[in-house]
């Protein structure tokens with residue numbers, strides 16, 4: 001077996017042209033694990049409503065954060081992939097779930113290098129149906145249709161790994177060092193509450209009141225995005241020795257009218273500003289790479305909301321991006337994967 005690794009992120013439009021944004025959003029939102037309603041309803045909602053208005057709006061937002069080299073999410077993911085490759089002795093490729101850098105191209109690139117076993121590594125610390133699961137399903141479809149000889153090994157969500165928490169917490173701690181702040185908000189991308197129920201393998205044990213997410217040992221946690229976000233916050237806070245009441249968790253980027261995970265980030269920023277918080281710091285640990293949702297929604301819109309209600313200082317903490325320690329961490333996991341398999345082979 002010749003091994004290789006495929007890093008996978010979400011993807012971005014090819015450019016900030018509304019036509020490209022429409023193409024990208026069409027693919028993204030027609031995914032049944034993102035907008036999880038029957039095909040006829042999804043088609044009506046996405047093609048009949050959302051794609052008529054949102055691409056123009058989103059294109060303007062993308063234009064505010066776009067870099068000369070392209071989409072920050074893509075550029076930062078590419079930089080990460082290069083660093084991981086430099087630190088690894090097997091091929092490491094990068095693909096996106098949506099857009100032009102397809103999973104098929106990523107798998108083909110590895111196959112062309114002689115790879116026969118691919119470890120997929122979704123660049124999402126927490127599991128969600130709309131992220132990790134849709135990558136897994138798409139990879140399975142592609143393998144069945146185009147790469148029947150390829151063996152696939154998956155990487156589980158890494159939100160609770162000590163080595164990941166160390167790297168994440170230290171990156172946040174670096175930014176907090178010497179910073180005078182009243183509150184640190186951990187803002188995660190939201191999902192509709194319905195997604196949490198659908199992923200509940202214990203069939204209804206998740207009561208959506210947050211308490212189940214803190215219950216010890218529940219088998220449901222493996223697929224509960226909310227649990228995984230809450231625990232990421234708890235572990236980072238513990239590592240950094242943050243005092244209770246100086247930090248909290250919220251969820252951003254909701255779309256549509258269904259209830260999404262709460263509390264909502266925009267309302268939390270507003271409420272805190274109104275309650276007298278003057279200096280706020282925000283970390284966004286659901287995102288490995290800075291992107292539209294961190295650079296525009298948080299760093300621009302979030303800051304505006306905070307200032308409107310009397311807040312003074314708003315500090316956004318960068319994602320892990322291509323931080324050396326993060327690239328090294330992924331390289332270590334790749335190494336571990338190989339060592340484990342050598343041991344198995346010897347035994």
Ligand SMILES: C=CC1=C(C)c2cc3[nH]c(cc4nc(cc5[nH]c(cc1n2)c(C)c5CCC(=O)O)C(CCC(=O)O)=C4C)c(C)c3C=C
Nearest residue numbers: 010011012034058073128130131189191255286291292293
């Ligand atoms: C943490 C990972 C993410 C989850 C979970 C997630 C769920 C989810 N997202 C939408 C709708 C949109 N998301 C958009 C952008 C976007 N989403 C993520 C990550 C997660 N999404 C990232 C990294 C980005 C940024 C992409 C970039 O190019 O920078 C967008 C597009 C932008 C916009 O028009 O606002 C939409 C739409 C849903 C419906 C959903 C869960 C069901």
Ligand SMILES: [Fe+2]
Nearest residue numbers: 189190253293
């Ligand atoms: Fe999203």
Ligand SMILES: [Fe+2]
Nearest residue numbers: 212213224227
């Ligand atoms: Fe839960």
